[in-house]
Every structure is written in C-alpha cells, then in structure tokens.
Amino acid sequence: MIYLDNAATTKISSKAMAAMMEIMQNHYGNPSSIHGLGRDARKYLRQSRESIAKQLEVSTDQIIFTSGGTEANNLALFSYILEHQDQGKHLITSAIEHHSVLEVFHRLEQEYAFEVTYLEPRDGQLAIDDFQAALRDDTILVSMMAANNETGALLPIAQIGKILQEHPAAFHVDAVQWMGKRPFYPKELGVDFATASAHKFHGPKGVGFLYTSQPKLKSLILGGTQENKYRAGTENLPAIVGMATALEESLENWEYKEEHIRNLRQTLVASLPASVTVNEAKDQLPHVLSLVVPQVSKDSLLLQLDLAGIAVSGGSACTAGTLEPSHVIAACYPDHPERNNHSIRISFSDDTSLDDVTTFTQTLKKIIGG
Known part of the structure; x- marks a missing residue:
C-alpha cells in the first residue's frame, strides 16, 4: 500500500512505539498512586511534560494532556468563552476551521446567544484586513488554525497574534496540522491556547495536549484532580510518553x-x-x-x-x-x-x-x- x-x-514511529512498550511492560503504575510504582510512573509523566514544554519553550504547568486535538479544542473554547461571556459575546474564527472548532461555535451561537464572525478566505487564503475589520471591542476570543487540514493553507496567526497584543481578546490556535512539522512557539506568536494531536506527527492515536497561558480553566471532564484539575481521569501514560518521544523526534x-x-x-x-x-x-x-x-x-x-x-x-x-x-x-x-x-x-x-x-x-x- x-x-x-x-x-x-x-504511521507511528519505531522509537515512539518502543517507548510505549517500555512503559506498558515495566512502568505500569498509576501516576496518581503514592507507592513506588506510582511514583515511578509519575516520573515518566513529568519527563514527558517537560519534553513537550521544552519543544514549545513554555512552562510545564501550561501543558494539559488530553485524548487528542478535538478534546483540547473543546476544553479551551468552552472553558474560556463561557467563563468570560460577561466581558463580551462576540467571537471570530474562519470558515475553514476543523469541525471540532466550528461545532463548538455553532453551539455557542444556538444555546448561549453568542455572535460569531466566520471569516471567508479569498482564493484559499485568509486576508488580514478582513480580520482587522471584524475585530470589535466586545470580541473576547479569536480562533484560527495554523495550517488547514484539507488544503495546507497557512493562516496569518503571527499577524493576528501581534494585533491582539493591543486587544483583550484571547487567541486560540488549532495547531494540529502544524505541530511536529515545524517548531511552534506560542509565546512568540502571542497565542493563549494551542492544541495538538500525537497521531499527526508519528505518535499514537488517542492522545494530544493543550497549551494554555490562562491560569484558570473549568474542566469538562469531572471526577479527579489529574492535570492540575483541568482534566479528570487517569493519564494514558504509554500514549503520553509515545507522544513526547514522537514530537521530539519529528522536530529533529x-x-x-x-x-x-x-x-x-x-x-x-x-x-x-x-x-x-x-x-x-x-x-x-x-x-x-x-x-x-x-x-x-x-x-x-x-x-x-x-x-x-x-x-x-x-x-x-x-x-x-x-x-x-x-x-x-x-x-x-x-x-x-x-x-x-x-x-x-x-x-x-x-x-x-x-x-x-x-x-x-x-x-x-x-x-x-x-
């Protein structure tokens, strides 16, 4: 084929697969357990977070592990927007976003009376002047993908991030197609939220992460205190280790x-x-x-x-x-x-x-x- x-x-890389097998066979404790096997597992969880944070040049407490890009997009958007709706009810995104972004905005329109501006591309490209014309005083969040998953078109996230330095709106970037192909530095780009999925850069399916510069998010999954209380549930340690390994390898x-x-x-x-x-x-x-x-x-x-x-x-x-x-x-x-x-x-x-x-x-x- x-x-x-x-x-x-x-395809998952041999290096990532070997790292996952090592965890499954020899480091199978629950990272939340206090005994020796739990502490051993927690060490690998910490090392994986440190590795990813290093690649993005951010702090380890700004990385939240998720089940993939879809969950990460939902967590960032729902959590931030609903918590800040008293500051404004206007949102901006593009008409070519992934469905895990577009469907969130559709629900926010239908059930929470938000107004969303969907920027239309011109000949496949998003024009920065269209974004500037759409930005309003009551805009509380802008969401743009870094690279489109169907055409490969790059959206002007660096320019948008620079413009938003003078505006209180948060900036969310779906970096799923970009991550692992080129370096991605959220702070340099002025990004508040960035999402990634491991299986797009030779890692395993079913795991991803959210970068967030926001200190307070409401968890969408309740039941435990994992991931700094942002995402309840026992971490998928083998997949997380595989993801960290694959990201580092992909950017070499x-x-x-x-x-x-x-x-x-x-x-x-x-x-x-x-x-x-x-x-x-x-x-x-x-x-x-x-x-x-x-x-x-x-x-x-x-x-x-x-x-x-x-x-x-x-x-x-x-x-x-x-x-x-x-x-x-x-x-x-x-x-x-x-x-x-x-x-x-x-x-x-x-x-x-x-x-x-x-x-x-x-x-x-x-x-x-x-």
Missing part, C-alpha cells in the same frame, strides 16, 4: 524533512496530467496538496486508487463517509462549486518516497488518461 494520507494520520532536522517533502510535492505537481489543477493558496504547508481531477468524481477516483493500492482522501478524515461536500473547498472557491466533487487530498510525511509519488502519478494517468 502506498500511503499518501498523512494529514489524516501518520525538521528543515531537512520539509525540504524532502517540498521536493516530493514539486515532482508530483510537475508530473500531473495537464487537466489536473491544484487548489493552491499563496502561503502553504508543503505537506498537504489538494488536487482537482475534473474527469471523474472524487468518490470514484478514491475507490479506483484504493483498488490500485494507493491511499489518499477526499478531505478531512473526520467527515469521511458522509455525503456532505467539503466546507473548506466550498469556502475557498465559492465561484467554482464543481471543485467540491472533484477534489482529492494528497498528504506527505518524511516517510514518503519518490517511488510513492511516481507510482501515484502513473496510476492517476492510467485512470483518467493523459
């Missing part, structure tokens, strides 16, 4: 890895049939490539590629199996509705090879001709 769906999930020589991926992307694009176009934005993370294949519907194309042993996707894995069109492609290209039924996503990792790319383009040509 040729795997080109790394934006959905990555990240520039070399990105150059490898950039070369693969350029090779793939140069080898495409003339009829295939790219859903391209001005600023992009090279790991994600959105293609428009007009000759065949995306569902049919995905099936044919799968039968040929090639794994790609039609968009976000969180909406796979639904008949709904991609909200990202629809928002990015409103004047080209036909793109939604003909767009597929290719996503690379440092494990992707030139042979993988060559086989994909050759197979695509066989399917559509050209």
Whole structure:
C-alpha cells in the first residue's frame, strides 16, 4: 500500500512505539498512586511534560494532556468563552476551521446567544484586513488554525497574534496540522491556547495536549484532580510518553524533512496530467496538496486508487463517509462549486518516497488518461 494520507494520520514511529512498550511492560503504575510504582510512573509523566514544554519553550504547568486535538479544542473554547461571556459575546474564527472548532461555535451561537464572525478566505487564503475589520471591542476570543487540514493553507496567526497584543481578546490556535512539522512557539506568536494531536506527527492515536497561558480553566471532564484539575481521569501514560518521544523526534532536522517533502510535492505537481489543477493558496504547508481531477468524481477516483493500492482522501478524515461536500473547498472557491466533487487530498510525511509519488502519478494517468 502506498500511503499518501498523512494529514489524516501518520504511521507511528519505531522509537515512539518502543517507548510505549517500555512503559506498558515495566512502568505500569498509576501516576496518581503514592507507592513506588506510582511514583515511578509519575516520573515518566513529568519527563514527558517537560519534553513537550521544552519543544514549545513554555512552562510545564501550561501543558494539559488530553485524548487528542478535538478534546483540547473543546476544553479551551468552552472553558474560556463561557467563563468570560460577561466581558463580551462576540467571537471570530474562519470558515475553514476543523469541525471540532466550528461545532463548538455553532453551539455557542444556538444555546448561549453568542455572535460569531466566520471569516471567508479569498482564493484559499485568509486576508488580514478582513480580520482587522471584524475585530470589535466586545470580541473576547479569536480562533484560527495554523495550517488547514484539507488544503495546507497557512493562516496569518503571527499577524493576528501581534494585533491582539493591543486587544483583550484571547487567541486560540488549532495547531494540529502544524505541530511536529515545524517548531511552534506560542509565546512568540502571542497565542493563549494551542492544541495538538500525537497521531499527526508519528505518535499514537488517542492522545494530544493543550497549551494554555490562562491560569484558570473549568474542566469538562469531572471526577479527579489529574492535570492540575483541568482534566479528570487517569493519564494514558504509554500514549503520553509515545507522544513526547514522537514530537521530539519529528522536530529533529525538521528543515531537512520539509525540504524532502517540498521536493516530493514539486515532482508530483510537475508530473500531473495537464487537466489536473491544484487548489493552491499563496502561503502553504508543503505537506498537504489538494488536487482537482475534473474527469471523474472524487468518490470514484478514491475507490479506483484504493483498488490500485494507493491511499489518499477526499478531505478531512473526520467527515469521511458522509455525503456532505467539503466546507473548506466550498469556502475557498465559492465561484467554482464543481471543485467540491472533484477534489482529492494528497498528504506527505518524511516517510514518503519518490517511488510513492511516481507510482501515484502513473496510476492517476492510467485512470483518467493523459
């Protein structure tokens, strides 16, 4: 199987898997227990938190372990917004956010009477002047993803963070697609909340983290005092250790890895049939490539590629199996509705090879001709 769906999930690294096995076999105590095995487990929990905090250049008490990016987004947004609604009822986000962000805002609109401004991209890119025009005195939080999971478009989070230095609104960044591919420094970017999920950078599924600069959050999961009372429940220590190991490993020589991926992307694009176009934005993370294949519907194309042993996707894995069109492609290209039924996503990792790319383009040509 040729795997080109790394934006959905990555293969766990051998190093992360070995670290997890070591914990499961030899350090299986509950980190909250006071006996020797518990203290031993707590040591590895502490070391993992220290490792992640070091990568982000933040304090260890600012890292909260969660079950993944979805929970981390929900925790940050619901907790902060509902606690600060007396300061304003206006929120800003983009129309191309992950559903774990958009659905939170939809509920806040419907059940708590918040007003949300959804910024629309222009040719796949978010314009900073649109953000500035939307910002109001009663805006209490801004939420923007660092990199879009369907097109790879980079949102202007550094510019937004700088603008918000002069505004009391909190700044939440969904960094799930960015984390592990490039360094991410929340304090430098002016970010109050940042979320990550381990399985996007060669770690295990079912674990992630939330960075928060806010000293007081209300837990959404009740029942214990774990994670500084922010997230009740026994920590998934093997997965947390695997995540910390994978993040550190992913950021080693990240520039070399990105150059490898950039070369693969350029090779793939140069080898495409003339009829295939790219859903391209001005600023992009090279790991994600959105293609428009007009000759065949995306569902049919995905099936044919799968039968040929090639794994790609039609968009976000969180909406796979639904008949709904991609909200990202629809928002990015409103004047080209036909793109939604003909767009597929290719996503690379440092494990992707030139042979993988060559086989994909050759197979695509066989399917559509050209």
